[in-house]
């Protein structure tokens with residue numbers, strides 16, 4: 001299982017890909033990234049113009065190749081007719097694949113640990129070495145100013161217009177950009193050696209206002225890793241903010257008007273320093289370092305869902 005689906009394998013058979021996509025769905029559920037909602041997809045290894053995604057059932061209950069649907073990247077329509085109903089928000093996935101040819105897997109989540117950073121205005125930043133992929137900033141995309149006229153304002157990415165708007169917030173990388181430099185150094189021969197900066201997103205993760213987050217990656221394992229450690233980074237940051245404020249409190253600096261009863265004339269709240277976040281250099285270097293280790297947690301996560309009776313993966317194994 002450690003061989004990887006994308007991009008480490010030269011060739012990926014569809015059977016193997018299906019098995020990996022089902023396992024990844026189970027891992028995301030087991031780690032609280034998805035519940036009945038949320039999803040992962042993977043670009044077709046044989047045809048970059050299509051991608052595979054589970055049908056409209058909870059990720060934990062996906063079990064067979066019949067639960068998976070192939071969609072066109074162009075408009076998120078099914079390749080085959082008369083397929084099972086799909087997820088409403090599959091345009092999140094199609095528009096990211098359309099804009100970024102180097103992206104091969106996408107995860108969308110409503111994780112409750114990440115949601116506070118989609119609501120509060122507090123920026124999510126890399127606080128731990130396992131989340132260096134967050135880079136120097138994590139954008140928050142707000143759907144409210146992007147609804148096509150006449151559409152529902154239900155926060156769901158229901159169409160290609162909204163999907164394209166979200167995808168744009170990942171921003172094309174520049175040749176000096178964070179993700180491109182990471183990818184170039186870590187995966188020199190990936191995607192046929194034709195890596196171009198603008199094929200890569202500048203950001204690995206985008207938060208969605210009042211909704212959740214989406215992460216884009218080169219392969220299934222990397223997408224799962226980024227989803228899980230986005231959640232872990234959010235938990236660490238939230239806890240650190242809470243204990244910092246509880247321990248240090250806040251001091252008030254100001255002037256007291258003695259002649260008029262000791263009233264405070266002017267004051268400002270002074271916080272005792274900010275959290276220590278990773279520097280840009282630390283984020284880039286830790287991201288590179290951890291990318292080389294993804295097969296280790298992946299092997300553990302696979303075994304965890306394999307022995308849990310909730311999860312059934314009845315996809316036949318491909319040639320390995």
Ligand SMILES: [Zn+2]
Nearest residue numbers: 089108110212
């Ligand atoms: Zn959603």
